[in-house]
Amino acid sequence: xxxxxxxxxxxxxxxxxxxxxxxxxxxxxxxxxxxxxxxxxxxxxxxxxxxxxxxxxxxxxxxxxxxxxxxxxxxxxxxxxxxxxxxxxxxxxxxxxxxxxxxxxxxxxxxxxxxxxxxxxxxxxxxxxxxxxxxxxxxxxxxxxxxxxxxxxxxxxxxxxxxxxxxxxxxxxxxxxxxxxxxxxxxxxxxxxxxxxxxxxxxxxxxxxxxxxxxxxxxxxxxxxxxxxxxxxxxxxxxxxxxxxxxxxxxxxxxxxxxxxxxxxx
Numbered sequence: 001x002x003x004x005x006x007x008x009x010x011x012x013x014x015x016x017x018x019x020x021x022x023x024x025x026x027x028x029x030x031x032x033x034x035x036x037x038x039x040x041x042x043x044x045x046x047x048x049x050x051x052x053x054x055x056x057x058x059x060x061x062x063x064x065x066x067x068x069x070x071x072x073x074x075x076x077x078x079x080x081x082x083x084x085x086x087x088x089x090x091x092x093x094x095x096x097x098x099x100x101x102x103x104x105x106x107x108x109x110x111x112x113x114x115x116x117x118x119x120x121x122x123x124x125x126x127x128x129x130x131x132x133x134x135x136x137x138x139x140x141x142x143x144x145x146x147x148x149x150x151x152x153x154x155x156x157x158x159x160x161x162x163x164x165x166x167x168x169x170x171x172x173x174x175x176x177x178x179x180x181x182x183x184x185x186x187x188x189x190x191x192x193x194x195x196x197x198x199x200x201x202x203x204x205x206x207x208x209x210x211x212x213x214x215x216x217x218x219x220x221x222x223x224x225x226x227x228x229x230x231x232x233x234x235x236x237x238x239x240x241x242x243x244x245x246x247x248x249x250x251x252x253x254x255x256x257x258x259x260x261x262x263x264x265x266x
């Protein structure tokens with residue numbers, strides 16, 4: 001039973017102001033300022049009005065320290081009020097320090113292994129769970145993860161199948177290298193941004209994709225490779241600009257303007 005696997009975690013129940021950028025369940029880009037419900041080194045529980053798609057990657061920025069990192073959507077918790085719902089998200093880079101707290105590594109063997117099965121093909125495996133996966137599974141009875149047999153993301157639930165030697169062998173297989181799991185992904189997002197350089201060139205442009213390290217945007221203005229620029233993303237006419245310095249690293253001509261690739265400056 002899942003209840004038998006309850007354990008102590010370094011979870012902090014605190015509202016941290018964050019900005020979430022991603023695509024909703026319909027594939028529409030959004031940016032929403034909200035707060036955390038709780039967080040740990042491995043993930044967070046956040047409150048959003050935008051519905052998410054499990055296994056999607058979103059960007060979360062801590063507005064107190066401006067650290068931005070990628071998180072994988074594990075699943076939904078209960079609906080809070082109206083369209084607002086709580087979501088469990090897993091950190092792709094647990095060592096990022098986005099929450100401003102130093103965590104001690106967990107004792108080896110503390111991470112629970114749960115027998116779960118794919119809801120589509122019914123294949124079962126005894127798998128270790130991250131703290132946020134465990135919380136979502138305990139609360140809803142379902143988590144989303146990739147199924148090697150189905151070759152796609154499916155819903156997984158606790159399994160009552162008898163444990164076999166094959167399941168145990170699978171659980172002992174090495175996890176993917178950390179660098180592979182945490183490779184920065186580009187999210188296809190179309191969103192307004194304000195961009196300017198030191199020479200007075202300013203434009204309200206549109207993103208084409210973003211990542212925690214930079215973005216691609218489309219504009220009719222001319223910037224040069226190597227230019228230092230200042231980006232406000234997302235941009236709204238009624239907001240006070242909060243600029244992030246970046247550098248133009250490539251450019252390409254398009255039918256309706258010019259594409260620019262920019263990387264954020266630390």
